[in-house]
Amino acid sequence: MAVARKIKTLLTVNILVFVGIILFSVYCRIQDRSEELIQIGRFSDQRLRARNGKVSNLVDRQSILQRLERLEDVVYNQLNGLAKPMGLVEGPGGLGQGGAAATLGGDSRDAEGKYEEYGYNAQLSDRISLDRSIPDYRPKKCRQLTYPEDLPQISVVFIFVNEALSVILRSVHSVVNHTPAHLLKEIILVDDNSDSVELKFNLDQYVNKRYPGLVKIVRNSKREGLIRARIHGWNAATAPVVGFFDAHVEFNTGWAEPILTRMKEDHTRIILPAIDNIKYNTFEVQQYANAAHGYNWGLWCMYIIPPQEWLDKGDETAPIRTPAMIGCSFVVDREYFGDIGLLDPGMEVYGGENIELGMRVWQCGGSMEVLPCARVAHIERTKKPYNNDIDYYAKRNALRAAEVWMDEYKSHVYMAWNIPMNNPGVDFGDVSERLALRKRLQCRSFRWYLEHVYPEMRIYNNTITYGEVRNSKASGYCLDQGSEDDDKAILYPCHGMSSQLARYSTEGLLQLGPLGSTTFLPDTKCLIDDGRGRTPSLKKCEAVSRISQRLWDFTQNGPIISRDTGRCLEVEMSKDANFGLRLVVQRCSGQKWMIRNWIKHPRH
Template sequence: MGWLEPLLDRIGRNWTSAVTPVIDVISDDTLEYTYSSFVAVGGFDWNLQVAERRGCVAVPWRLSRVHMLATSSGKDLYKWRSGVNVLKRNSIRLAEVWLDEYKKYYYERIGYDLGDFGDVSDRKKLRDGLSCKSFKWYLEIYPELFVPGDAVASGEGLMNDPQLGAGQCVDSPAKPEDNHKPVGLWPCHGQGGNQYWMLSKEGEIRRDEACMDYAGSDVILYPCHGSKGNQYWEYSPETSRITHGSSKKCLAISQDRKKLVMEDCNLAESRQKWKFENYDPSKKL
């Protein structure tokens, strides 16, 4: 209660303000109070997804006069019965209208599978008529946001030894609830998504704000902190090895091919061979 009035007050003072509520949570089961740690400025990511879109997917959604029904426990959410992924289609339309030359960073994540996203000419006219700033302007006032174009390498990190068949790719969701979980593997599918990773100038292997982190046990995802340490990695295209900076161990695929492990570096071990797409050493610090 009472969250709307302050927002309307800010808009009343300056109609160009973009406002958002930060609402603490009281559990409907236990009445437990949970402080909200949501940071509004971090609401944007290059997947064009909303972080708090979660919960039971086996229930209908009602949005104004539009009715949507989840048809499975995951991937088919937000699809019409025709099979069209509504969220993906709308995200492509958003990218076409608002992201300017940066839209390619979203398209890379979906394997440039744009499909038919309809006519956006009216949306572009609306943007022009409102004299909206370029997307570059928003990136310049939000310097904390990692820009994929600054990455030394990006794309799918995959096993490049032919003995391993089609190759296993690092595959892991990167939502806040996925932090501290072991990073997994899955056959490479070439569609980006959970297999799209970036190697930053600072030596981070990251999915947006989540970085691969090794502290002596499993290789996990952890919020990127920018302090190197457990999140510092070195990639050598000559040896196809990814070395952990502090432990000096090499990233490898486990014997059962289900997860990532760290091992003493061995140039004869094919499980330690990796290939990063779109590697550009000129971008290294």
């Protein structure tokens, strides 16, 4: 018995020593990461305490439990490394921390190929933590605002096609890290039939283990394009509010609460976070100025100055009325979005749908606004996905929007693209269902929209004819604005681009070059005969001292005659001129001109 007891004691001691060695090893590993874990713990604790006075006891208890579970997940993954086998980085610190610019030094052999593939430095992205912080660029007053306790939940939808895995996962981590757990119902990743293998198994495995039950993946069996992919995301969403985002974004602190508050007040609002920039080459996060989102007559989106009434308020936290949206991020009430017709499923790929939605929402009784207190940083890629012919789809979608929503102003879109209204050479599809939608919703006119929402647009309803201008003695050559620096019109081989867009008005102006669509842009210049030489010039119309110098008489298949000098715009042969052709004003010799497209001028 004594011998047996001694053997048992020795075995027990050996087991305890072995366990002690294991515990000491684990302790050492934990010590190496203690600083990171303390930061994570402090971050979680601050988030919990900050919300302690804002939610009910029940919601607060659930939120605390959820946050603790996520903290446990972070600790687990720091020690066990879901990201590490894929060559990615989790946790605080490291390259690009705080939104700082990052570089790889000499270790960038594959960077060029990845630039070409993704339109950004994907190799650098792989080395930047999925949990990095970015600067808080909100106006200071935003940090003092409080929000209701009972805000609706949101489903966040990311659309991607052949995106870098690290960029997608950073978008996911960012929205989880910066959205209160009780408000974020789900994340939906819509894969628009990507070719990349790592976006199949690796992505599935990671999100299922890292965020079980929170992230859904929807995979399109064929490539649908961004527009219809977003509709698939809307179909999969179950929260009362849905946010649509590109899958190459990072969210700022407190982005969700101001949006959900505005949505709760009025569900017919479409809310746009303010956009900051992530540089495609260094992943530095740069602040963009507060802006509204506008567009030109070609329906290409652009940032514009906020309305004067917003500027006069002097409150940087106030919502900014916006005529349309850039398109990389927007948030809607799920039911309302369905009621007003989602995005137009008859549009292809992307381009124009963001402008069409702005027109439709405003004309049909809703509104659209940018919130400076809700900020999202976005990578402006150097290469767009899908294909290289995005101009065709943007043109097609623009014509489709014009035919449904723009009434007599649709001619401006055809003018901007320099194509005829009859037989434009673009099949924009059947719009009968969208016209029926407009009738059912009892929407206002486009004239109302211009007067009340986008008064900065220049109106060209005085146009008689537009397009390419050809001379009977110069076959294959068109009037062209030439170099913008020397302000001289020239003849150039016809190509149909905007530099050869001429517009002849009821007043007798002959303007040449792209439409100056808004008051934020210079207007198209006027062709001038100042009487001092034989070379016609291009000048700002309002800068011409004698009005008659900018006026011309023109009839189709006839001369173009200056009302001021009586001279004609003509072509002469010259060895010194480009292509052997020179544009001159001289005594009329009977040369004839044609302008390609005619508009039936609307009555006033």
